[in-house]
Amino acid sequence: MSPTRVSASENPLRDDRDRRLPRIAGPSSLVMFGVTGDLARKKLMPAIYDLANRGLLPPGFSLVGYGRREWSDADFAEQVKASVSRYARTPFRTEVWDQLAAGLRFVTGNFDDDAAFDRLAEVLRELDESRGTAGNHAFYLSIPPSAFPVVTKQLARSGLSRQDGDSWRRVVIEKPFGHNLETARELNEVVESVFPPDSVFRIDHYLGKETVQNLLALRFANQLWEPIWNAHYVDHVQITMAEDIGIGGRAGYYDGIGAARDVIQNHLLQLLALTAMEEPISFDAKDLRAEKEKVLSAVRPPADLDQAAARGQYSRGYQGNEAVAGFLEEDGIAPDSITETFAALRLDIDTRRWAGVPFYLRAGKRLGRRVTEIAVVFKRAPFLPFDNTATGELGQNAIVIRVQPDEGVTIRFGSKVPGTAMEVRDVNMDFSYGESFTESSPEAYERLILDVLLGDPPLFPRHEEVELSWKILDPFTKHWESSGKQPEAYYPGQWGPTSAHDMLARDGRSWRVP
Amino acid sequence: MIVDLPNTTTNEVSKRLVVARGESGAVALGRVLTLILVTDEDGANDAIGTANDASREHPSRVLVIVRGSTDGDSRLDAQIRVGGDAGASEVIVLRLFGELANHGSALVTPLLLPDAPVVVWWAGEPPADPASERIGTMATRRIVDTAKATDPAEALRQLSRVAAPGTTDLSWSRLTRWRALLAAALDQPPYEEVTSAVVRGASDKPSVELMAAWLALALNCPVTVEHTEPGTGMVGVSLTRASGEISIVREDGTVATMTQPGQPVRRVALHRRSDVECLTEELRRLDPDELFTDVLTKGMPLVQGVSA
Structure with missing residues (x-):
């Protein structure tokens, strides 16, 4: 018998059908x-x-x-x-x-x-x-x-x-990969002058989270959602990342950065890209990034930046049972700082799939609770064969992807209330990774560090994506800085400033309470 | 929450399960599979514990069939555990006595989760032919543990005679980390064919034979098994190549020493896998493990003589 061939690309101990073997990083x-x-x-x-x-x-x-x-x-x-x-x-x-x-x-x-x-x-x-x-x-x-x-x-x-x-x-x-397009480019030149682009791994830990990877499975492994994942059926999308903590000891970093640069530029725009992108032809890094870059380059900031964005600073008050200081009173923050601790934006995507469907992004500190979610809100049924009174309590259908905590998916739809009268009300259907699940599912950083050692890049954003994200965000931050206006104060433990709610009200919509 | 239902019926069990779930607040229908666990009274508690722990990664409904004495009248004693007493699963223990003990499959049918995969795990002595057992035909995956058999070597030979897609052995999942290390070693240069291999391990562990069979099948080279004292588990594997020998030796059951030509001797933590880890791995894939079937049917005959 002649032994099975071994080469750099052929390892006889690896069999495609053998799905038990994990990939172990090479010596490193x-x-x-x-x-x-x-x-x-x-x-x-x-x-x-x-x-x-x-x-x-x-x-x-x-x-x-x-x-x-x-x-x-x-x-x-x-x-x-x-x-x-x-x-x-x-x-x-x-x-x-x-x-x-x-x-x-x-x-x-x-x-x-x-x-x-x-x-x-x-x-x-x-x-x-x-x-x-x-x-x-x-x-x-x-x-x-x-x-x-x-x-x-x-x-x-x-x-x-x-x-x-x-x-x-x-x-x-x-992160942060710079604080605007220009500094991002400078930073990138510094790093790529020494390491070739393929050897640079930018960590956005959100992309290592199970739920975010599950978003790809949800969208592209199922037949159920794809037909309705477009402007015909979707009314708008809300992406929320709320924290219940203040800036803590990070004043030095946070002052001058603010919520938009801290999390919207990276995490939220990455979530937007994964939610809105077309199907990649494979899950190779190259194909995945190509789709993300396409959709990010189709994002258009609104014409009127005041009407379609809002920002705020948390004021003194109570967060739950705890008395907390306002942002301007935090150690290390200038009393006249115009750095925002809450930002909300409306973005539009100029593609056939998403034309006319606004994506609302909001991120903030000292909000009601710690939660990150993507809510795809559907249009109302064009015709309802019920009395007005029957559907008075019926809202819009929604698919909510809960990124953290309590990872899972919620579907919201109308159901008849038991009884002799016809009455339809919203109910939730939940898929949950479950509390006891989380202890077995790996931390984002485990996955990402292993991928670095294996040299497996799909979950790492490339410099082009970073640049595109800054191109989206820069008009907002420039506008805010040049206006020199103080962000609107909001009470801790609530869901942001009045202007954020007004912003959606102008479009005839409202924020979900996550 | 634990509900005891002595001398009961399957209908009663179904009804009480719905009530118990409602009362304990465990109403979410997030179960992904039904795990049927076949055991005897002695092994029941350990096996249920293992299934509960495995359910943390795979929320499931666990139906435990405890076969009692076949003498006397037929009787069903049931116990329902939900909430904190059942990990992330719901556990229904069915104790069968008399003639009923021979008809476990009839009892579990009404209790299966709708439209969800069924996995059977024989925690003790494996059946002669898992795939044709009545309870085995209900399942997409059948898991045995030949190491738990009275005669493990014979149990493995028997399993290879009745190998079927979807039937696996925990003795195989016990090897995964060993196999991963060996595969990773061949990922690195120098890229040379393996000309012979030696597997050393306890005579009472079917895993040793399976390792040899896997290597023989994949590498197409002579593979020899050297048996060590019972209870020592897997002890070592060495692969001979032109440049020298790659060897992984684990004497103490926790840390292995890895030797390769031209490289420093390296130590690597390689503890014996627990049943929970193995069962969790089994439940991760519900499709047939084709490679394992090949290892049983084509690999095992290739293994050279066994030297003591």
Whole structure:
């Protein structure tokens, strides 16, 4: 017998029919800048442990921290262990931790420290030798964008960004990708001057969420929705991302950024793109991005920016049972700041599918509760063979995709109220991933970090998408800044300023209470 | 919430289930499948616990058939568990006595979820032919566990004789992480054919034979099995290539050592998979596992001699 052929593209142990085998990342390490940040402690490190626990990281996987602290490898391991035992999703297993801990390294240095980056290069060479990471390294920049130029320059200078032969180097960056079109381009030039576009992974953690991926399944795996997913049947779409918290300790970041740049430019416009795009010819990164870019380039901001947008700042009041300060009284916020903590916009999409269907986007802090959802609201039936009184309580049909929390889908439709009279009222039908489900469904960051190590890009927005999003948002933010007007105050724990409700009322619609 | 229904009827069980769901607030119809669990009294509690835990990923209705003594009069004792006592599922335990114990399939039919897949899991001794058992024909997926048989080796040989699409063995899902590691090793250069392979593991674990059969089928090279003491589980796999040997050895049941030519020795956490993990994996795919059928029917005959 002659043994089955093995080559770079043919692995006899992988069989298309074998759907049990997970893809394990190849030999590699992850270098993390900004290890003491909240994101690293609460999300990234636990996600790495969870991946290891699920057996999805390669043997010898190593995690290198880089920061100013005077930490030894052991100190760093202590920090990682603390965050893992507190925040990890899966149970703590000593044997998994021991293997992970053996690959933990820490390099002390500033971002402009030549010697420290040379030490980092040395550490990575040592890992290639001792842990077999094979020259594959991903650099996770969990740091403010202002530090990108100096860090990327250092990565280039020390030769860390250079890929030889089969090995790869990748860079992972987080939002904000600039704060307008111009700065986004500058930032991109900085990063892409060192790493080729294919090696740059922009993380929008919303895209790693199960529900967002389920949106693609809902739309494109079913026959039920697609026929009505267009302007013939859809009246309008509302995309909401509400937070019940204030800006907390993020004043330095938030002042001058505001709700629109913080979340609408990235998360909400990505949700809009996935909701409105045409069917991609495959789920390859290239095809998926092509459709998202098409629909984003068809988005048209309204002619009258005052009438079709609203913004607000939360004032002092009560959020639930807690007395909370107003935005202008928060530490580190100028008392005359015009940064908005609530923004709502109307966008139109100039395609045959969506002409005449407004997409309303709203995002804000200190709103009624924490919720993110996409509501596709349908037109009323053109003719109702009932008395007016019978359908008095009948609203518009809707499909609501609940992104978080309580992930699932709600369908709202009219049903007869039991009794002798004909009376129709709205009822909800729920599909829920269920509370007990969530503990098994992976965190967005697990999926995204694994995809980085595998080099699998569909869930990462490309620079073109980032540019298109800024092109959509820039007219609004420029208009707000040039007007110099104070955003309208709104009470915490409610659903935003009066102007936001007026904005929909002018179109004869109203916001859902999510 | 637990409702006990001694000496009852299936009609009564259906009615009380609706009431119990309403009272406990578990009204959402989010169940995705019906899992029929066949067990005896001794294994019942462990198996129900496993099914409950697996239901966290796959909300299901679990129908537990506990076969009691066939002597004496026919009787049905039922118990309904919903809400907190049933994980993310609803559990209906049916204890059958007398002649009724031979007719489990008749009892479960009215209790199946409408228009949802049915999975049968024999938690203890596997039946001689799962696919032709009456309860097996109702299901799209049939799961056995040959490791739980009195004679595991014979149970596996028997399973290969009656292999059918949709029948799987937890002994196969126990191997997934091993298989993933081996496949990942061959993803990396140098890309060389595997010329022979050795699988080492406990003589009482059908997983060992299945691993050898899988390798023989996929690699088309001589594969030898070396048996170790019962209770040691899977111990090691080595693949011989021109440049040397890739080997994964797990002596202690939790951490494995991976050796490859030209690469440092690496340690990797590889704990034994629990039944919950295996059952959860089984429930993830409700279509037939064609590869497993091939491993049973075509792979097993290819495995070379067994050396002790």
